[in-house]
Amino acid sequence: MRGFIHPGNVNTFVAPRALASGDGFIVGSDFAVATGPAAQGGEVEGLQIGVVDLPKATGANTDVTQGTKLYWDDANRRVTKSSAGNVLIGTARRDAATADTSYRVRLTGQIS
Known part of the structure; x- marks a missing residue:
């Protein structure tokens, strides 16, 4: 397709820290x-769409x-x-209890 670059699930950023x-x-x-x-100011690949475990x-x-x-x-x-x-980053993909240390998050690729 003309103009298509890539799906956009992973993109390159300048690391803020x-x-x-x-x-x-x-x-x-x-x-x-x-x-x-990545070092602060260096390039980093960042996943924007997918399911990940993140600290809660x-x-x-x-x-x-x-x-x-x-x-x-x-x-x-x-x-x-x-x-x-x-900022909104996604939705929980499974239940999590207060004692859990992470949430399983479906990243939506957009923030509000």
């Missing part, structure tokens, strides 16, 4: 998960059921179900 593989990050209006390590907020009332909207808390570098001051 030092990143390890699996770290979530925001660049402008894009949320992605690093597919490998801890404490009371952090349980979710499959399909719950999930948000990225960039200040604390974790996923939360609270929309206040955070």
